Amino acid sequence: MKPIRLPEPPGSPQSMGGVPDIFEGGVYGVVRRAVVIGNGFPASENQSIGLVRALGLSERQTLYRITRPTGGINELLHWLPVSFHKKLYYIICRIYGLSQILIARRGEKIARPPTANGGGIGLSSVLEADVKNIVRMAKETFDKDGPLLVVASGRDTISIASSIKRLASENVFVVQIQHPRSHLDRFDMVVTPQHDYYPLTPSAQQQVPRFLRKWITPREAPDEHVILTVGALHQVDFAVLRNAAKAWHDEFAPLPKPLLVVNIGGPTRYCRYSTDLAKQLITSLHNVLTSCGSVRISFTRRTPEKACLIISKLIRKELGTNPKVYIWDGEEPNPHMGNLAWADTFLVTADSVSMLSEACSTGKPVYVIGAERCTWKFVEFHKKLRERGMVRPFTGLEDISESWSYPPLNDTADVANQVHRALAKRGWKLRP
Structure with a gap:
């Protein structure tokens, strides 16, 4: 339930330009925290963390990570969507009773997705990304803590980030870094390098047989909520x-x-x-x-x-x-x-x-x-x-x-400015 906005008397803080949060919707319109959805690859996670840092929310960020089973047959299943990969892995384990002989190649061990998996970035524990938990948190804490900024990067994060947007669209602003290849409207903002649109250029079209062109993504020019960069985002400033x-x-x-x-x-x-x-x-x-x-x-x-x-x-x-x-x-x-x-x-x-x-x-x-x-x-x-x-x-x-x-090259700061503008269009702002 949003606060009622009463008419402001002449000379009030709002009419004078200095607006306390309480008269601007309080926490309802101020983004004070961020969730980063990672995939375990430092290059990808560094982009999300870099953007959150540029937005001034690094002290109020929570890192969740999507993990896949590794080892043995799992190395052949990484092309599958991560959710389906995990379900298939569970079925295989049930059928074969976690037999290392049957589902692992010689000398390899199967590794289950960990629930605490922050070692790669120097953290003792990173939560496993779970759509239901993140959506519940965004909704239940909205009245107290305001909107939630969600930043995700990498192929495995696409389904998680888009599901959060679909289930909690009134409570979150979702930024997907790296092109999701299709259905860009599943996110509030997509951040991707200009060269990801190379397949649309005449030079690229000449390199691809005509019967294969419809399978090469992206198929359409960037729309209004795609932010193009030259390179990758990062934490260096x-x-x-x-x-x-x-x-x-x-x-x-x-x-x-x-x-x-x-x-x-x-x-x-x-x-x-x-x-x-x-x-x-x-x-x-x-x-x-x-x-x-x-x-x-x-x-x-x-x-x-x-x-x-x-x-x-x-x-x-x-x-x-x-x-x-x-x-x-x-x-x-x-x-x-x-x-x-x-x-x-x-x-x-x-x-x-x-x-x-x-x-x-x-x-x-x-x-x-x-x-x-x-x-x-x-x-x-x-x-x-x-x-x-x-x-x-x-x-x-x-x-x-x-x-x-x-x-x-200042891509990270440029994207941060675009996030500010996009939030303003929704009537939200970042905590100063």
Whole structure:
């Protein structure tokens, strides 16, 4: 039940422009809290958490996570919708009595979805995403705590987020990050990179046989509640970088300048490469070492284990003994934030939208290696970055001491502003 709004007398706070919450609907119109629906992948969850942080709600957020059974036959079932996967897993367990011999491949174990699963992001416990529980919480606490902001990212979160919107539309504002491929009206807002609409371009149409085009999504241009970005959302802004610079001062301040930070991902569906790119990278790094004061090399956690080991061995063998080069061994603490804060120049493999987005948010020079090996929508992504002057191809002929700049990529803040506007259209606002 919403509060009754009485006419305001002349000279009242409302007529003067300063409106206390109680005269503006109280908690009914103020968003003070957020729920993040995660899928267990750091790159996806980082986008949702980054947006919540940009909106000033990081102190009032709750993280729920959707988990799938893993191991054995489950690795072949990840293409199924997560709810159906879990039901099928339950049936298999009932039939075979959880027999590891019958439903697991040799040497593998079946892992049930945990109820406390926050280890991957440093939390002791993350609640398992449950539509009924979240909807009940949104409705029962609405009168006391106001509307609930729900932010989800990744394919497995689509059904959960859309169900919350359907069952509690008057109590929630749902933001889905990454394109859900169809039925965009299931959400209040969809946030997705521009290159997700690459299939609609003439270039993409020429690459797809006519009889397959109707199966390629998205099929329609973005509507009014789709917010387009250049890259991925994240948690990096100038305040974060300032704090990281202080936290990592003792380790990074003594390093000779300029500092070149090298971030290596791994081959993906749209950017395929193997040891040949590692050899190209090693040769090019040898060529630029004379213009570098220091080089720090890191591998991302999502780098495929086999590819990571092969590439890491090659790089360690060729560069590990050079006094200018430091290669992170993968042990804690992760120097990623220190690298972002202290680097003078970045070199990033072309496969990772997240790594490139974070590097480009600093306004510092970013070189890319392997972009010519990318296909489909990744071609469009790299094209956008080049057009904005944010990245340049890495050839090995660069003088790292020469700097250049550009307006930093600010997707997360831009989307946060769009959320403010969308909430205002509903008569809601964010807690200042």
